[in-house]
Amino acid sequence: MLDINLIRNNLSLVKKNLDRRFQSEKKEIADHIFNSDKKYRENLQELEKLRHEKNVISQNINDLRKQNKPFHKELERAQSLPQEISKLEQETNLLKERINQGLYKLPNMLHAKVPLGRDATKNKFVRKWGRPKKSTKLKNHVELAESLNVADFDQGREVSGKGFNYLKGKLAQLDFALQRYGVDFLLKKGFTLVNPPIMLRRDTLLGAVDLEAFENVIYKVENEDLYLIGTAEHSLVSYLKNKTIKKEELPIKICALTPCFRKEIGGHGVDMKGLFRMHQFNKVEQVVFTTQENSYKILEELQKITEEFFKGLKIPYRVIEICSGDLGGKFAKQYDIEAWMPRQGEYAEVTSAGNCTDYQARRLNIKYLENGEKKYCHILNNTMVATSRAMVAILENYQEKNGNVKIPKVLWKYTGFKEIKH
Structure with missing residues (x-):
């Protein structure tokens, strides 16, 4: 499969390669991979934030408990985070699967000197x-x-x-x-x-x-x-x-x-x-x-x-x-x-x-x-x-x-x- 970084950083080159192979109809696949990958990376960042928030809240709850202070608000958030993280993980895994499926459908990059021809x-x-x-x-x-x-x-x-x-x-x-x-x-x-x-x-x-x-x-x-x-x-x-x-x-x-x-x-x-x-x-x-x-x-x-x-x-x-x-x-x-x-x-x-x-x-x-x-x-x-x-x-x-x-x-x-x- 192609390097995902090639699609992230040089999508136009991938599309030119499809034109050279007379497979322009697959440009839609390349666009889909590009957009899905962008969302995938955004989700990874959001997951990192949520996991960090979960760790911070757990620590805050422990501190508040030791201080005999109320922590109802923190506990409520701590109870909702696992479901929120799980849902985002499922969405992210699905995006990753779709990206890989798309990558399987795109052909390799041609050597520069491959002769141009349809058949x-x-x-x-x-x-x-x-x-x-x-x-x-x-x-x-x-x-x-x-x-x-x-x-x-x-x-x-x-x-x-x-x-x-x-x-x-x-x-x-x-x-x-x-x-x-x-x-x-x-x-x-x-x-x-x-x-x-x-x-x-x-x-x-x-x-x-x-x-x-x-x-x-x-x-x-x-x-x-x-x-x-x-x-x-x-x-x-x-x-x-x-x-x-x-x-x-x-x-x-x-x-x-x-x-x-x-x-x-x-x-x-x-x-x-x-x-x-x-x-x-x-x-x-x-x-x-x-x-x-x-x-x-x-x-x-x-x-x-x-x-x-x-x-x-x-x-x-x-x-x-x-x-x-x-x-x-x-x-x-x-x-x-x-x-x-x-x-x-x-x-x-x-x-x-x-x-x-x-x-x-x-x-x-x-x-x-x-x-x-x-x-x-x-x-x-x-x-x-x-x-x-x-x-x-x-x-x-x-x-x-x-x-x-x-x-x-x-x-x-x-x-x-x-x-x-x-």
């Missing part, structure tokens, strides 16, 4: 790598996987509905190979592997995700205060919840391999039957906790790591920077890698690297200590590999005229085979 059509091209090939004669990944008898998409839909699949044989082995390669890649980059919970309580999950995403994406466990994670990021960023760490310990780099669960899958046609968008998939995720001054440097480092990964797979890709109107609410800046899909003749998103600055840390109360002062950490996250999408890219880029699929060389030691054959 994905305005995302900025950064660079590309590899030589894309294009052929309408290629099979799409669904047809190819079914022809190789390494996936049963229909049976997945039969038992669980759209967005679920059975992978088998060498495609299932390829999935595991990508997982192992992704984890090993990050371990060599100094990350610590974590095996995190894949279910979180509501209050924790709300610290990690956008409110809109929470409502539209996250699965709830019935009759339990538990929710399935949409990505390991949700568990990893919560790892330091309510903790204060020493600056010298930063950056803290952690990664995880987990199944991920998401309600919405979007898309049509092949996306509704296949691997690209699913309700359940496997992903290797990386998260970094760092100081406020180093976060944008680390964002570039994270982006470089994932580009190296896809270069190792020899999958042509391009990098785009997400524009202001397409950027998720928790991000201040974000890059996507889009892999080339030759059958589709276009690039498609396979990873996202973003800097959330202190937005998640404020919600989760994650701080570091510098010269006796507590500051909120900056938190970054990046997809190492979502194996389902990487497999689509491999199936399309490595398929041969005879319908077989070669395996990228870097994965041979994990798969134990070099090709998926008929």
Whole structure:
């Protein structure tokens, strides 16, 4: 969430940020927070006065009693104060709750150089790598996987509905190979592997995700205060919840391999039957906790790591920077890698690297200590590999005229085979 002091002291800057994000309708929320916060602070001052008055009257009553002097007036006031204080406390707590609810609805402050644009059509091209090939004669990944008898998409839909699949044989082995390669890649980059919970309580999950995403994406466990994670990021960023760490310990780099669960899958046609968008998939995720001054440097480092990964797979890709109107609410800046899909003749998103600055840390109360002062950490996250999408890219880029699929060389030691054959 945003720093309340930013709204108190620079409301116009917050509103300009909403304009840049094409979310001007949320200015009303910002105004409501500003006014509620003003009343909240006035109430705190009044509560302090009332509590002080209560203490003074109690002392006066004691003094008058010792002096055998009447204190009816003081006693009457002393008896009325607790109810008055309680009523004001309830009103103040309600104001605080409304302020926090409003803060959850406001997006993070954008980095100054985020490209301006209303939607994905305005995302900025950064660079590309590899030589894309294009052929309408290629099979799409669904047809190819079914022809190789390494996936049963229909049976997945039969038992669980759209967005679920059975992978088998060498495609299932390829999935595991990508997982192992992704984890090993990050371990060599100094990350610590974590095996995190894949279910979180509501209050924790709300610290990690956008409110809109929470409502539209996250699965709830019935009759339990538990929710399935949409990505390991949700568990990893919560790892330091309510903790204060020493600056010298930063950056803290952690990664995880987990199944991920998401309600919405979007898309049509092949996306509704296949691997690209699913309700359940496997992903290797990386998260970094760092100081406020180093976060944008680390964002570039994270982006470089994932580009190296896809270069190792020899999958042509391009990098785009997400524009202001397409950027998720928790991000201040974000890059996507889009892999080339030759059958589709276009690039498609396979990873996202973003800097959330202190937005998640404020919600989760994650701080570091510098010269006796507590500051909120900056938190970054990046997809190492979502194996389902990487497999689509491999199936399309490595398929041969005879319908077989070669395996990228870097994965041979994990798969134990070099090709998926008929």
